[in-house]
Amino acid sequence: MDTQTLQAALGEYFAPWVQALALEVMACDGDRVIVRLPQQAQLARVGGMVCGQAMMAAADTCMVLALVNHLGSFRPMTTVQLNTSFLKPLSGQDGIIESRVLRAGKSLAFGEIDIRGANDGKSVCRSSTTYALL
Amino acid sequence: MDTQTLQAALGEYFAPWVQALALEVMACDGDRVIVRLPQQAQLARVGGMVCGQAMMAAADTCMVLALVNHLGSFRPMTTVQLNTSFLKPLSGQDGIIESRVLRAGKSLAFGEIDIRGANDGKSVCRSSTTYALL
Amino acid sequence: MDTQTLQAALGEYFAPWVQALALEVMACDGDRVIVRLPQQAQLARVGGMVCGQAMMAAADTCMVLALVNHLGSFRPMTTVQLNTSFLKPLSGQDGIIESRVLRAGKSLAFGEIDIRGANDGKSVCRSSTTYALL
Amino acid sequence: MDTQTLQAALGEYFAPWVQALALEVMACDGDRVIVRLPQQAQLARVGGMVCGQAMMAAADTCMVLALVNHLGSFRPMTTVQLNTSFLKPLSGQDGIIESRVLRAGKSLAFGEIDIRGANDGKSVCRSSTTYALL
Numbered sequence: 001m002d003t004q005t006l007q008a009a010l011g012e013y014f015a016p017w018v019q020a021l022a023l024e025v026m027a028c029d030g031d032r033v034i035v036r037l038p039q040q041a042q043l044a045r046v047g048g049m050v051c052g053q054a055m056m057a058a059a060d061t062c063m064v065l066a067l068v069n070h071l072g073s074f075r076p077m078t079t080v081q082l083n084t085s086f087l088k089p090l091s092g093q094d095g096i097i098e099s100r101v102l103r104a105g106k107s108l109a110f111g112e113i114d115i116r117g118a119n120d121g122k123s124v125c126r127s128s129t130t131y132a133l134l
Numbered sequence: 135m136d137t138q139t140l141q142a143a144l145g146e147y148f149a150p151w152v153q154a155l156a157l158e159v160m161a162c163d164g165d166r167v168i169v170r171l172p173q174q175a176q177l178a179r180v181g182g183m184v185c186g187q188a189m190m191a192a193a194d195t196c197m198v199l200a201l202v203n204h205l206g207s208f209r210p211m212t213t214v215q216l217n218t219s220f221l222k223p224l225s226g227q228d229g230i231i232e233s234r235v236l237r238a239g240k241s242l243a244f245g246e247i248d249i250r251g252a253n254d255g256k257s258v259c260r261s262s263t264t265y266a267l268l
Numbered sequence: 269m270d271t272q273t274l275q276a277a278l279g280e281y282f283a284p285w286v287q288a289l290a291l292e293v294m295a296c297d298g299d300r301v302i303v304r305l306p307q308q309a310q311l312a313r314v315g316g317m318v319c320g321q322a323m324m325a326a327a328d329t330c331m332v333l334a335l336v337n338h339l340g341s342f343r344p345m346t347t348v349q350l351n352t353s354f355l356k357p358l359s360g361q362d363g364i365i366e367s368r369v370l371r372a373g374k375s376l377a378f379g380e381i382d383i384r385g386a387n388d389g390k391s392v393c394r395s396s397t398t399y400a401l402l
Numbered sequence: 403m404d405t406q407t408l409q410a411a412l413g414e415y416f417a418p419w420v421q422a423l424a425l426e427v428m429a430c431d432g433d434r435v436i437v438r439l440p441q442q443a444q445l446a447r448v449g450g451m452v453c454g455q456a457m458m459a460a461a462d463t464c465m466v467l468a469l470v471n472h473l474g475s476f477r478p479m480t481t482v483q484l485n486t487s488f489l490k491p492l493s494g495q496d497g498i499i500e501s502r503v504l505r506a507g508k509s510l511a512f513g514e515i516d517i518r519g520a521n522d523g524k525s526v527c528r529s530s531t532t533y534a535l536l
Contacts, residue, residue: 012180013179013180014179015176015178015179015185015187015188016175016176016177017151017154017155017174017176017177017185017187017188018185018187020151020154021151041150042149042150042151043149043150043151044149045147045148045149046146046147051148051149051151051152052194052213052216053149053151053152053190053191053194053195054149054151054191056187056190056191056194056216057187057188057190057191060186060187060190061187078186078223079186079220080220080348080349080376080398081217081218081219081220081348081398081487082186082190082217082218083217083218083351083485083530084216084217085214085215085483085504085512085530085532086213086214086215087504087505087512088505088507089212102487102489102525102528103489103490103525105490107375107400108348108400110487110489110528112528123504123505126504126514126530128485128487128528128530130349130398132375132376214482214483214510214532215482215532217351217396217485219349219370219378219396219398221371221378222371222373236353236355236391236394237355237356237391239356241509241534242534244353244355244394246394257370257371260370260378260380260396262351262353262394264353264482264483264532266509266510280448281447282447283444283446283447283453283455283456284443284444285422285442285444285445285455285456286453286455288419288422289419308419309418310417310418310419311417311419312417313415313417314414314415319417319419319420320462320480320481320484321417321419321420321458321462322417322419324455324458324459324462324484325455325458325459328454328455328458329455346454346488346491347454347488348488349485349486349487349488350454350458350485350486351484351485351486352483352484352485353482354480354482354483357480
């Protein structure tokens with residue numbers, strides 16, 4: 001898998017409302033995918049902060065790409081669990097989302113996601129997640 | 135607080151991308167708010183299922199309304215944690231989201247959210263959440 | 269299944285350190301099991317509060333009993349995820365733990381656990397959990 | 403703080419039932435503490451695997467030590483949330499628990515915990531957690 005294939009998957013396998021996040025696949029390797037969440041007025045709450053809903057959606061989406069990349073194909077899967085902690089606001093900058101496959105077994109896969117500010121590099125949001133591989 | 139005030143809050147305090155979910159406030163009482171998530175093509179993944187990202191966003195949003203309703207005013211708050219379990223797919227029907235304040239202390243509030251199918255009444259998604267009251 | 273069978277299971281299938289919690293099965297029905305966690309000096313932190321570690325252990329254990337009861341046999345299973353929110357301290361009273369099976373599919377089961385004070389009936393701890401059925 | 407001070411804290415601030423885990427503080431630096439969970443018959447389920455309840459208890463305890471170490475004193479705190487994913491069984495070896503403070507603000511602190519097998523170095527359990535600083 002390469003970043004172009006994963007970028008194409010964003011346009012093909014995800015709901016239009018998720019595509020509206022305008023995620024850009026930046027890099028991938030065996031168990032990680034890195035995606036950019038561009039700063040956008042439509043994602044901002046009063047005060048200019050990126051809304052938490054967009055960060056959770058980006059985290060889940062980036063993790064699916066990491067699993068697709070890890071498994072090497074678009075195997076059907078569903079999110080079983082997504083737990084998110086919001087450490088601090090993301091404001092005035094893009095978000096950099098890094099998802100990592102911790103373990104992919106026969107029927108369950110585990111992963112973690114970190115979101116950082118693109119300018120200051122500080123973690124703003126951390127998720128852990130479980131997927132069922134169908 | 136009444137449902138009209140909470141519906142108006144949806145248009146005022148949330149990001150446009152969250153408003154695109156088109157949530158409709160149906161009912162509220164002391165510690166609960168019930169909201170409808172209408173079925174929409176833009177929220178559907180391949181196969182017609184409502185995407186999990188939309189359910190998490192709706193859960194968080196509905197919980198903020200329950201806290202606003204419980205506290206009686208639009209006090210600033212941030213989501214600290216949101217944990218979601220996806221029990222089964224939501225497909226071919228609206229979602230009914232019920233959020234409940236479990237405990238609201240001086241600085242932290244706890245809540246739980248249930249999403250059911252509007253037609254079959256079956257739980258599809260359960261969230262638990264923590265908010266910091268600022 | 270009845271409470272005696274579940275009480276016997278506590279002595280047979282759990283680690284001695286978990287048995288030291290001295291849980292007492294109080295009631296069960298199709299999808300719920302209720303267990304008492306007796307107040308004990310060995311579970312108390314400085315200040316007399318029941319330690320959170322004991323509440324998480326009791327929640328997980330009570331949920332396993334609810335699944336065993338729901339499935340009707342001691343089918344092998346492993347905890348995939350356990351998420352716990354601590355709402356307030358439990359102090360000077362027993363804990364009443366109620367676990368409920370939300371959904372048990374072919375390979376995954378979901379549940380929720382509530383812990384209340386035996387005297388004041390107030391929720392002190394809420395968990396949600398996922399199990400893999402082997 | 404040094405490992406001796408943290409080891410002494412284990413005997414002073416935690417419930418006897420938690421002390422029965424026999425945790426050994428191995429190392430600490432600015433935001434991390436590493437602790438060993440010795441293999442013990444009393445922690446084993448049928449089949450010789452370390453019970454999940456012991457891993458959650460060890461994770462929470464190790465994280466409290468990391469916060470104490472980070473803050474430089476035994477400031478009162480309570481666990482708000484602890485979320486744990488069990489990736490695979492821990493069997494026939496000690497567990498190595500590494501806790502890390504992600505962020506410690508004025509009133510809330512966030513951390514993550516990893517448990518690995520002491521012999522094979524494989525992650526078996528991951529937790530994320532939120533504490534309220536009082």
